[in-house]
Amino acid sequence: MSYDLRRGLDTLAAEERASAEALPVEALRTRARRRRTARTAAASGLAVATVAAVAVAAAALPVRLGTPPAGTPAPTTTAGAWPSAVTPTGPVPGCGDVIPPIVRPQDPEITVEVEVGVPPVQGGRVNTGVTIVSPPGFQVAYEDTGVVALLVRDGVVVAVPDAGGAGVAYFSDAGEMGVLAREPRAVPCAADDGALEPGTYELYVFAELLRGDPLTLTWTDAMTVVGGPVPVTLD
Amino acid sequence: MAQADRTLEALARDRGPDLLAYATLLTGGDRAAAQDLVQDAIVKVFGRMRAGFTPDVAEAYVRRTILTLYVDGFRRRRGWAAVRHLVAAPDAGPAPHTAAEHLDLRAALRDLAPQERAVVVLRFYEDLTVPDVADRMGLAEGTVKRYLSNALHRLGARLGPVDDDDAVGSLPVERPSGGGAPEGRHAVERSGR
Numbered sequence: 350m351s352y353d354l355r356r357g358l359d360t361l362a363a364e365e366r367a368s369a370e371a372l373p374v375e376a377l378r379t380r381a382r383r384r385r386t387a388r389t390a391a392a393s394g395l396a397v398a399t400v401a402a403v404a405v406a407a408a409a410l411p412v413r414l415g416t417p418p419a420g421t422p423a424p425t426t427t428a429g430a431w432p433s434a435v436t437p438t439g440p441v442p443g444c445g446d447v448i449p450p451i452v453r454p455q456d457p458e459i460t461v462e463v464e465v466g467v468p469p470v471q472g473g474r475v476n477t478g479v480t481i482v483s484p485p486g487f488q489v490a491y492e493d494t495g496v497v498a499l500l501v502r503d504g505v506v507v508a509v510p511d512a513g514g515a516g517v518a519y520f521s522d523a524g525e526m527g528v529l530a531r532e533p534r535a536v537p538c539a540a541d542d543g544a545l546e547p548g549t550y551e552l553y554v555f556a557e558l559l560r561g562d563p564l565t566l567t568w569t570d571a572m573t574v575v576g577g578p579v580p581v582t583l584d
Numbered sequence: 585m586a587q588a589d590r591t592l593e594a595l596a597r598d599r600g601p602d603l604l605a606y607a608t609l610l611t612g613g614d615r616a617a618a619q620d621l622v623q624d625a626i627v628k629v630f631g632r633m634r635a636g637f638t639p640d641v642a643e644a645y646v647r648r649t650i651l652t653l654y655v656d657g658f659r660r661r662r663g664w665a666a667v668r669h670l671v672a673a674p675d676a677g678p679a680p681h682t683a684a685e686h687l688d689l690r691a692a693l694r695d696l697a698p699q700e701r702a703v704v705v706l707r708f709y710e711d712l713t714v715p716d717v718a719d720r721m722g723l724a725e726g727t728v729k730r731y732l733s734n735a736l737h738r739l740g741a742r743l744g745p746v747d748d749d750d751a752v753g754s755l756p757v758e759r760p761s762g763g764g765a766p767e768g769r770h771a772v773e774r775s776g777r
Contacts (some may be wrong), residue, residue: 351745361693365608372619372626
């Protein structure tokens with residue numbers, strides 16, 4: 350008796366449908382709007398050179414850091430100094446840490462744009478969109494686990510993303526804007542019941558950018574950039 | 585673009601699970617990658633959407649875009665695939681054909697090359713004809729048939745004989761003699777492109 354592949358695939362798909370996570374509608378709306386805006390601006394000649402954006406196209410692959418295997422081509426992209434960017438003077442802070450001083454050059458070439466949705470936190474997830482913009486031709490990559498959204502109060506981190514994340518890599522593809530595909534889950538540092546107190550917070554995004562060879566996903570160096578702070582009010 | 589937002593919401597809410605299931609089959613069970621594919625496809629479609637899109641029409645566009653992104657993705661990461669192939673763990677051999685056969689199918693799909701998995705999903709899940717599969721993937725029909733032949737051979741090794749009815753069509757398909765060659769040829773093809 351032969352295996353019925355159609356039935357097998359239908360069964361598998363039914364299982365996946367039953368266990369599928371809901372799509373983040375608000376984040377998708379935000380991303381689509383931004384894309385429409387960018388396209389409209391470009392079409393009407395309003396695109397500004399400094400926003401000639403770079404992109405972050407999904408390539409669901411694990412990122413490897415380190416020495417390329419023997420026989421792989423040498424990295425071909427973007428050697429030399431990094432473009433100017435907003436950077437922290439210390440490591441990415443964790444729960445209870447003070448946000449380190451941020452270096453903000455005039456007209457940075459790499460920017461991390463942070464948008465907060467309404468409501469800002471929903472179901473424990475920070476309802477935010479993140480866009481990493483860098484100059485045309487500069488290939489930059491990031492892992493989703495390397496992009497961290499932090500809720501801060503009085504300069505101190507009070508909520509951090511959970512440890513989830515698949516180590517998915519995204520790499521640049523000139524001509525489009527990149528936006529994080531996932532919404533980080535905010536885990537309060539102190540509250541026992543997992544709830545954040547009502548009040549005013551600031552949202553920072555720390556992103557570790559990588560560069561190297563996108564074909565072999567071998568990265569030669571990294572730089573941490575910062576987006577925010579964006580005010581967030583929780584009711 | 586309030587209409588676009590409403591259509592997006594309806595699509596994501598009502599058809600999201602179907603789109604994710606489709607994408608998960610394409611990615612060989614990688615749900616995180618499937619989420620990314622679906623989300624990126626929706627953004628791409630709705631980022632250039634014109635007025636008058638209904639959820640049904642939008643879904644058709646999104647499904648096509650999911651495939652396009654997937655195909656572009658594996659073409660883009662061929663270098664990585666070639667390297668990964670060299671370091672992959674040895675095959676554990678055919679899985680037993682038990683009542684949990686869908687688990688075997690999941691593993692068997694994961695073992696296919698991305699192109700092979702895509703043609704299998706389009707042919708047997710989306711029920712497209714071979715010419716339609718070729719059109720969707722931008723491949724020659726002969727290439728699609730070769731991928732199908734290889735895929736069915738590999739699936740058969742895990743699942744037992746696969747009911748492939750007219751999957752490969754009537755054109756001659758280059759089959760290895762003795763039934764044992766696809767591994768070697770497959771490896772050369774994957775690492776050679």
